[in-house]
Amino acid sequence: MKKSALAREHESLLDQVKQIADGLGQTFAPFCEVVVHDLRDPGHAILAIHNNLSGRAVGDPATELGLARIADEDYPQLLTNYPNQFGDGRRAKSTSVGIKDSSGRYVAALCLNVDLNLFRGIQNVLEQFCTASGAGVKESLDPANAEAIRERIDQYAMSLSTTPQALKTEHRRALMQELKQAGFLEVRKSMEIIAAHLGVSRATVYNDAK
Template sequence: MSSMKDLSRKRPPPNSEQESLVEQIKQIAQGLGATFAPFCEIVVHDLRTPEHSILAIHNNLSGREVGDPATELGLARIADKNYPQVLANYTNQFADGRRAKSTSVGIKDSKGHYIAALCLNIDVTLFRSIQDILNQFCSANGAAIKESLDPANAETIRERIDQFAISLATTPQSLKTEQRRTLMQELKEAGYLEVRRSMEIIAQHLGVSRATVYNDTK
């Protein structure tokens, strides 16, 4: 592979179009950095000057600095304008061994030359730690005890409401007032209104207030 000095000599001279593109990429990087802080490092590379390509770095996770050189991927783009423009979600690694997931987007000018790259590097170890905490929190390793926090027959009431809505080719939340009144009459005749917390269960499943449900039963 050519040296950085050789590659930089091959690049076309800077022009206003290229400068505008690079400036826009820097603004996009700043916005992405603010949005995905602190888990995602955002780096802008100027591939016209590979020996000190990094123009901006947000949420610095890699320890690099502005003015540091291009990576192997950047050099590959400089050497070959047909190199893939988007490389998404590939496995990477920070200098200290932390695992990362990276995405790199090459930016071309109107002549098809790579002039910049926008790179995103996510510290996977941070998310794995969060995942481990959530797995521990959600695990239930106690003695097997049969208990339900859902009132008896609550699921049966929901199923009956779903069946009623399906028969009208609609959803429980979309039932009109007269349709809800018909439903409430059917539930009352079937004895479901005697179930503990039945009005609350029905109201939640229909997406209305309990007051509306009480009015529909009249």
């Protein structure tokens, strides 16, 4: 029996979503579960699952969110970073993208579920590593006002929607004039600080300051 144009469209959409899910799953393994839901068959909606963190399987039914999309074509197509929870209690952060056909009907959903426990563990390790002890000992290896210079450079770069390392020559020259007028070039080792933060040589900084 010949398939209708709409059925062929649905198959094409699902095939593409499955490829996207596969790519996302490989990129964000192992901490992000990526699931493809076929909303045309809510009783057996899960079509593909990568980095299985929830314990579900292909052929499992649609979630409440999937059922809501099936029932309402005006349901939000994009839901990002909402709190969620796996079956064993682990906290998760989820994003769900609804996929519509040319008629505006939901036919699929692409969902990402990030395991926050792993990141919280990494965060705790980093916090412990970055905590300095040694009460009563005070020392700075950074020249005075160095951080103020870096912050001024960062602010200038952000005003141009770029990074310090990506500043063009004309922008670097304008920045140097701003730093000069603000008195930052009088700071000890200012040229070395600026060059390091911009990712250029000291000779370039001296030339830009002329």
